[in-house]
Amino acid sequence: MKKTGIVILTIALIAAICGSFYVVNDKSKRANQKEKVLTEVQRITTKDLDKNYPQTPREVVKFYNRIVKCYYGMQYSDEELDVLTDQALKLFDDELAANNPKDTYKQSVTA
Structure with a gap:
């Protein structure tokens, strides 16, 4: 027992x-x-475009559209706006980036 x-x-x-x-x-x-x-803004700002650049032109446009949606439809801080602007400019080719400096591009987005 x-x-x-x-x-x-x-x-x-x-x-x-x-x-x-x-x-x-x-x-x-x-x-x-x-x-x-993560929010959509955080997903975009944490993506490393130097290592993982979109493979096709269609993917580049889709990623840029995600950035534009964040510009106009989401809440973000000033620092996140700077990173979103940098990400968008990384998608541009050299000639387009030369014609759209960061300050001018950023002003056009915030206006």
């Missing part, structure tokens, strides 16, 4: 440890998922 009680107590203790581990692990996964949610 004494051995049966010890076995049951051991099984209950193991179940409690496993249950508490599961609860803690699940909470940390949920916290990580909440932190990883």
Whole structure:
């Protein structure tokens, strides 16, 4: 009888440890998922165009359209506006970028 009680107590203790581990692990996964949610502005500003430039002209236009949607339809800070402007200018070819300096381009967007 004494051995049966010890076995049951051991099984209950193991179940409690496993249950508490599961609860803690699940909470940390949920916290990580909440932190990883980025706004569209943050997704655009964190993309490295030097390493991952769009492969086709169609993808370039799609990415530029995402930037334009952020300009006119989303909330952003002054720093994010500067980075959005830099990202847009990286999509331009040399001649277009030369004809649209950053200050002029930024003014046209904010006007």
